[in-house]
Amino acid sequence: MGSCASVATVDCWYFLGMSDGGDLRALMVCYVWPPTGGAGVQRVLKLTKYLPDFGVDPSVLTVANPSVPLRDESLERDIRPDLEIVRARTLEPGYGLKQATWQSAAATRPTPLSRLKKLATGAAKSALFPDPQVLWQPAAAAALVRRLAQTPREDVVFISAPPFSQFLSAPLARMRPGTAVVLDYRDEWSTLRKSYEMLSRVGLLVGDPLEAALLRSAHAVTTATEAFRKNLLERFSFLSPERVVAVPNGYDPADYPEQLPSPPRDRFTITYAGTLFRLTSPRGLIGAIRRLHEREPELARLLHCRFIGRIVDTEQELFEGTEELGIEQVGFIPQGQVSAELAASHLVLCLLDDVEGVERIYPAKIFELMYLRRPCLTLAPGGALTELVERHRLGAVFAPRDETAIAGFLEAALREFRDGSYRLEQQPVDIDRYHRRALAGQFADVFRAAVARARGQA
Numbered sequence: 001m002g003s004c005a006s007v008a009t010v011d012c013w014y015f016l017g018m019s020d021g022g023d024l025r026a027l028m029v030c031y032v033w034p035p036t037g038g039a040g041v042q043r044v045l046k047l048t049k050y051l052p053d054f055g056v057d058p059s060v061l062t063v064a065n066p067s068v069p070l071r072d073e074s075l076e077r078d079i080r081p082d083l084e085i086v087r088a089r090t091l092e093p094g095y096g097l098k099q100a101t102w103q104s105a106a107a108t109r110p111t112p113l114s115r116l117k118k119l120a121t122g123a124a125k126s127a128l129f130p131d132p133q134v135l136w137q138p139a140a141a142a143a144l145v146r147r148l149a150q151t152p153r154e155d156v157v158f159i160s161a162p163p164f165s166q167f168l169s170a171p172l173a174r175m176r177p178g179t180a181v182v183l184d185y186r187d188e189w190s191t192l193r194k195s196y197e198m199l200s201r202v203g204l205l206v207g208d209p210l211e212a213a214l215l216r217s218a219h220a221v222t223t224a225t226e227a228f229r230k231n232l233l234e235r236f237s238f239l240s241p242e243r244v245v246a247v248p249n250g251y252d253p254a255d256y257p258e259q260l261p262s263p264p265r266d267r268f269t270i271t272y273a274g275t276l277f278r279l280t281s282p283r284g285l286i287g288a289i290r291r292l293h294e295r296e297p298e299l300a301r302l303l304h305c306r307f308i309g310r311i312v313d314t315e316q317e318l319f320e321g322t323e324e325l326g327i328e329q330v331g332f333i334p335q336g337q338v339s340a341e342l343a344a345s346h347l348v349l350c351l352l353d354d355v356e357g358v359e360r361i362y363p364a365k366i367f368e369l370m371y372l373r374r375p376c377l378t379l380a381p382g383g384a385l386t387e388l389v390e391r392h393r394l395g396a397v398f399a400p401r402d403e404t405a406i407a408g409f410l411e412a413a414l415r416e417f418r419d420g421s422y423r424l425e426q427q428p429v430d431i432d433r434y435h436r437r438a439l440a441g442q443f444a445d446v447f448r449a450a451v452a453r454a455r456g457q458a
Helices: 008-018 041-052 071-076 097-107 114-129 132-151 165-172 190-197 201-215 226-237 283-295 313-319 336-342 365-372 382-389 404-420 436-454
Strands: 023-027 056-063 084-086 156-161 181-187 221-223 244-246 266-274 303-308 327-330 346-351 376-379
Touching: 008 181, 023 132, 023 181, 023 436, 041 056, 041 071, 041 376, 041 436, 056 436, 071 336, 084 132, 114 181, 156 165, 156 201, 156 346, 156 436, 165 181, 165 201, 181 190, 181 283, 181 404, 181 436, 201 404, 221 226, 221 365, 226 244, 266 404, 283 303, 283 313, 303 336, 303 404, 313 365, 365 382
Parallel strands: 023 056, 023 156, 056 084, 156 181, 181 221, 221 244, 266 303, 266 346, 303 327, 346 376
Antiparallel strands: none
């Protein structure tokens, strides 16, 4: 970072001579916002909660009618009562219609109608580039222009993605003299373009040039992992290293009740919380549990494995007949209840399957698991997640498809549980840096450095 980002926040404030009221004003542009559910909501939501502690006055531009699979009203408890929220409508259809279209297009038995739907779905993926949420951009852009025309103006426009169509607003924000633009990568755009549901020829052809053009509009870029940061700098040589800053996700102690429940004594409970899709497939774990039942059926009957959250269609087949293995699909529950369910476990899970680009990722949930201090079983290829888990001593790590090793670990844990020697409480090290309040302070430093650049002061 530049010199301003490395000094105390209050000193930066006076040095830059921000808004007359003293605070730096930041407009947070984000599609995922309560009552939308899911882990992606937390990053910006927690920022709006804690940024005022560092002299930053946030407001939010979000969607009025989100087309999303999950709603979680419990997240609204973190919205500050004085937070200004601007909502703009999207032209997207409801999520149910989108899902029905995708399922119909993916029919296993082709028919003339299903072939036509598949063709139409493919055309829609290409037209709705970079993602379906591009249909929010007309109203979002109009709201942003109106906002920037107001007096006093915003000092910073912070755009957090995915969806990455939001980055299309960056050039508009850049047109306002003295307003800094900060682009935030919660995930990697390149990985989403090449590996997941928005794979399209258009994305493969124009994705990199478009990403480069939008990055040129930014005064600063933040990423959720250091590996994301390094990858961006390697791909786009015009980016200055001091302008690209890794700020991880984290945990908030306020999300946890004062009295957390204890795990049951009559069975060994393993819990995963989060969406299961291609990136977080539990294929290797379920295979390991099958092996354990074949090898040690009496011991395996002590095992209760719970999956809390949405399971996408591509992963549902893995769960056929798994009830007899002690595997339970709990479904989605509000975020406010998740911590209690995880605490009532002998072992918590963090999953990343062997997918291209996964070595640069760690799920946001890992920081919440840190704070719970329950033993964590991490199934992931070597990379950012496994390094994080090993550095902070969170628990055992195995390759996600190594069924033999996973089954052996579970067998040993079950024997300890049966014999009364299983150690429940973990003592992870050096995790205070991931408190959401501390991370908001890092973002505040990034914002001030970006404003200094926008105003020619750095």
